[in-house]
Amino acid sequence: GQNIDQPTEMTATEGAIVQINCTYQTSGFNGLFWYQQHAGEAPTFLSYNVLDGLEEKGRFSSFLSRSKGYSYLLLKELQMKDSASYLCAVRDRGGATNKLIFGTGTLLAVQP
């Protein structure tokens, strides 16, 4: 089966650091993605991990442990505009497809 778990909601304070966790169990694995989605808008790409370790990109970092089926997204120096849903997605590796399987997302509220 395929299962991707993330917390439903999180709250953090402007200027702080927040870590959003994601655990997954999928039949195939060919990379893990994090997307940001503001309400009613299209998801936008944040980060990609295919090997174990930390990938850093500005205020955003993402970590992957394939053996543990675990990833996290770290957001630093939080800004009000970071209030959004954060979607964890695993790229399936099976047959001829490369589809992304998404978790239900974590709604992050940044407070002043």
Added chain:
Amino acid sequence: DSGVTQTPKHLITATGQRVTLRCSPRSGDLSVYWYQQSLDQGLQFLIQYYNGEERAKGNILERFSAQQFPDLHSELNLSSLELGDSALYFCASSVGGGGPHGYTFGSGTRLTVV
């Protein structure tokens, strides 16, 4: 503008009706994916096309069908609509496997069934 164009942006229709959602992928992208996002739900994979051929099917109802045309645009047809079909429908595209950037999403079609 992501380069992926979806029309219409909004659609309101009655139960039992049929609608067609259209997607034009980003220039050069051969793969098109359709996703459904209901209220408080994650993105549910419906179907993938690559260069005109179906590559994968997800949780797509039999009342739904899709195709990708020679010019690579894609259409998602939803028939015998029910209230529960009300959702945001996203189209995404990628060159092939998507590489390190995954997909590029369109802005979506919000379907309301009344």
